[in-house]
Amino acid sequence: MANLSAEVTTTCAEAVGLTGMMVNGSINARGLHTTYYFEYGPDPSYGRRTVQCELPSGARAYFSEGWDKGLGAWGSWLTAEHHSAKGKSPGFNRFSEPSEVDDNHEDGIGSVHLVKYLLCGPVAPPGYSTVVLGGGDPDFRGARISYWVRGINWQPHGSELLFWAQSQRNIQIQYGPGWRRANWAYTGMPLTDYLLDGRWHRVEYELRNDTSFWSYAGNNPTGQGKSAERYEFWPLEDSLRHLNWDFFHLLAFIDRESPPTGAIDFDEFELSYPNKSLLVPGNGGLLIGWPADSEDDPRALTDGWRCGAAHSWKSRLNPSGHQEFVYSFRDPVTVQTIQLHQHEQWPTREAEIQVSADDRVFRTIACCSLPRVEEAGPNQAFGFVSGLSEPARYLKLILKSGYTTERLGLGEIEVFGTGAMLLPADCQSYVNACISGLNPGNTYHYRLVARNEAGISYGEDRAFTTPAAHNPLVFTLGPRRVGSRSAAVEARINALGLPTQVYFEYAPLGRPKRSSRPRYAGLQMTPRNALANLGDLEPGTTYLYRAVAANASGVSVGEERAFTTDK
Missing domain, CATH: 2.60.40.10 (Immunoglobulins)
Structure with missing residues (x-):
C-alpha cells in the first residue's frame, strides 16, 4: 500500500524585530486534505505552536487578459498606451516613463513606480473598478503568473521590475477611514533582465509562499507621520491567502537622481491561483442536473475559467424555458458569496440561485443581474452577490432570461463559503508563519507539523537566534x-x-x-x-x-x- 503520509520540510527563519521570527517550510500532502502548524520553544521539546492552518485547494482558477481591445481594468502611474497591432496576440499595452514617484514606502523598500496594477478585491474606490477574483478574497499562495514582456530603449538605472501584492487586513471597512494594508514585493524573481534586449520574452513564475523570496515594503513615517500607519505589517501567509486589494508589476529601488527611462510592453497576461469555489469537484462540488439538450458541456461552468469560447456554456437554439443546473456538496456548506460570469456571445440577463437541504425543497437566496460583455469587458461582465450566510447541501442555478432570445449562456459560476474540505495538489506547497512574543538574543527551536488522514508528519528541528540588539x-x-x-x-x-x-x-x-x-x-x-x-x-x-x-x-x-x- 502506498505511503500517503505528508512529506514535510522545515526551512529558514527570519527576524521580525528583536522579539519575533518568520518561519518557513514545505509540505507535499499527496492530495489529502491537510492542516499544519509550527511548533517552537527554547529547546526541541517546543511547548508552543502557531495557529493551525489549511493547505490551499489544488484546484485552479484562471484569469487572463489579452489586451487586444484596450487596457481593461488595469491602471498605471506611467503613461499607458494601447496598441492594437504588433503585439503577440496582436494588441498590447505600453507603459512609458517618466512616472510620478510613489513615496508610501520610503522607510521600507524605498521609492517605487507603479507600472501596472489591477484591483481584485470585493470593492473599489470611486473612479476605479475591480475584477473581483475569488469572490473578492483570492488566495495567491502558490499562484502562477505568465505574460509576454519587452523593454523599449529600457535603461533601468538600478531599478528592478517586480511583482507586488497589496492586502487589507480589515477589508470589512473597505476604503473607509482606518484601513490597514500590507505590501510585499516578490524580490525572489526580479524581471529586469527581460527588458534589456528589446525583444519579446515569455515570462513564467510561481509566487513561492516563502518569506525569503519576498521583501516587506513597509511605510513612510518619516515623510508621512501618523498617516503612514495605514500601511502596516501583516504576515506574508495572511497577505497571500487574502490578496483582497490589488497586485502590481512595479519598479522598485528607484534612484530619484537617476530614474529609469524607456517603456515596457506587456501582452497575454495569465494568472492561475487556488480555486476555493465550493462547486469545484476537487472541493466537494458535483453537478447532478443540467439541461438535457445542452450543446456545450455544462462542466465548463466550473472549470476555473471565467470566460472564453472553450470555457463557457450555451443553451440550444431558442430554448423554451429557464435553464437549470443543480449541484450537490460533499459536505454541508454555508454559502456566503456568489459570482456569475457572462457568456461573451450569448449573455444571460437575469439569474436566480436557490439552495436546499434535501434536493426536494429549494428556496431562493439570491437574484442576480448580469451586464453585457460589450458594456463591461469580458473580465468585468459578472454578477456578484455577497453578505450571505445560507446553509446548503444542494444548490440550483436558474438562468431566467437573456439579452437575446436565441440562446442563454454563461461563462462560469463560482460559489464561496465555509464547510468544504479542500483537497491540495499532489505536489510541494510552501507555508510560513509569523511568531511574536519572543525574547531578544535567545535561541529558539522550531519545526513544521502536518496532519491528515494518513497521520502526523514532522519536519526537521531547526534553531534560530533572535537579535540581541538593533544592529542591522x-x-x-x-x-x-x-x-x-x-x-x-x-x-x-x-x-x-x-x-x-x-x-x-x-x-x-x-x-x-x-x-x-x-x-x-x-x-x-x-x-x-x-x-x-x-x-x-x-x-x-x-x-x-x-x-x-x-x-x-x-x-x-x-x-x-x-x-x-x-x-
Whole structure:
C-alpha cells in the first residue's frame, strides 16, 4: 500500500524585530486534505505552536487578459498606451516613463513606480473598478503568473521590475477611514533582465509562499507621520491567502537622481491561483442536473475559467424555458458569496440561485443581474452577490432570461463559503508563519507539523537566534547581470527599526577595497532586499564583494562572495 503520509520540510527563519521570527517550510500532502502548524520553544521539546492552518485547494482558477481591445481594468502611474497591432496576440499595452514617484514606502523598500496594477478585491474606490477574483478574497499562495514582456530603449538605472501584492487586513471597512494594508514585493524573481534586449520574452513564475523570496515594503513615517500607519505589517501567509486589494508589476529601488527611462510592453497576461469555489469537484462540488439538450458541456461552468469560447456554456437554439443546473456538496456548506460570469456571445440577463437541504425543497437566496460583455469587458461582465450566510447541501442555478432570445449562456459560476474540505495538489506547497512574543538574543527551536488522514508528519528541528540588539542584519546575496565592465550585487537587509544605510565593498583579489554609494535601507523591523550596480570594472577579473549595513546601533558586515567579469 502506498505511503500517503505528508512529506514535510522545515526551512529558514527570519527576524521580525528583536522579539519575533518568520518561519518557513514545505509540505507535499499527496492530495489529502491537510492542516499544519509550527511548533517552537527554547529547546526541541517546543511547548508552543502557531495557529493551525489549511493547505490551499489544488484546484485552479484562471484569469487572463489579452489586451487586444484596450487596457481593461488595469491602471498605471506611467503613461499607458494601447496598441492594437504588433503585439503577440496582436494588441498590447505600453507603459512609458517618466512616472510620478510613489513615496508610501520610503522607510521600507524605498521609492517605487507603479507600472501596472489591477484591483481584485470585493470593492473599489470611486473612479476605479475591480475584477473581483475569488469572490473578492483570492488566495495567491502558490499562484502562477505568465505574460509576454519587452523593454523599449529600457535603461533601468538600478531599478528592478517586480511583482507586488497589496492586502487589507480589515477589508470589512473597505476604503473607509482606518484601513490597514500590507505590501510585499516578490524580490525572489526580479524581471529586469527581460527588458534589456528589446525583444519579446515569455515570462513564467510561481509566487513561492516563502518569506525569503519576498521583501516587506513597509511605510513612510518619516515623510508621512501618523498617516503612514495605514500601511502596516501583516504576515506574508495572511497577505497571500487574502490578496483582497490589488497586485502590481512595479519598479522598485528607484534612484530619484537617476530614474529609469524607456517603456515596457506587456501582452497575454495569465494568472492561475487556488480555486476555493465550493462547486469545484476537487472541493466537494458535483453537478447532478443540467439541461438535457445542452450543446456545450455544462462542466465548463466550473472549470476555473471565467470566460472564453472553450470555457463557457450555451443553451440550444431558442430554448423554451429557464435553464437549470443543480449541484450537490460533499459536505454541508454555508454559502456566503456568489459570482456569475457572462457568456461573451450569448449573455444571460437575469439569474436566480436557490439552495436546499434535501434536493426536494429549494428556496431562493439570491437574484442576480448580469451586464453585457460589450458594456463591461469580458473580465468585468459578472454578477456578484455577497453578505450571505445560507446553509446548503444542494444548490440550483436558474438562468431566467437573456439579452437575446436565441440562446442563454454563461461563462462560469463560482460559489464561496465555509464547510468544504479542500483537497491540495499532489505536489510541494510552501507555508510560513509569523511568531511574536519572543525574547531578544535567545535561541529558539522550531519545526513544521502536518496532519491528515494518513497521520502526523514532522519536519526537521531547526534553531534560530533572535537579535540581541538593533544592529542591522545583513546577508550578501549572489550577483546579477555580470558583464565585462559592470555587475549588479544584492543583499538581504533588516534595519531592525533604526534608519539604516547599506553599501557594498568590492575589489579584485589582493587589491584595496572600493565602496558603492550608500543607499537608504529604511527603518522597518522586517527583511528586504537591496541592490547596487557596480561600474568601471575590469574585464575578465574576479572580484570579491560584501554588503555592509550601518545604523545608530552599529555596523554589520555580510559574508564575502565573488564574481568574475566577462572578457
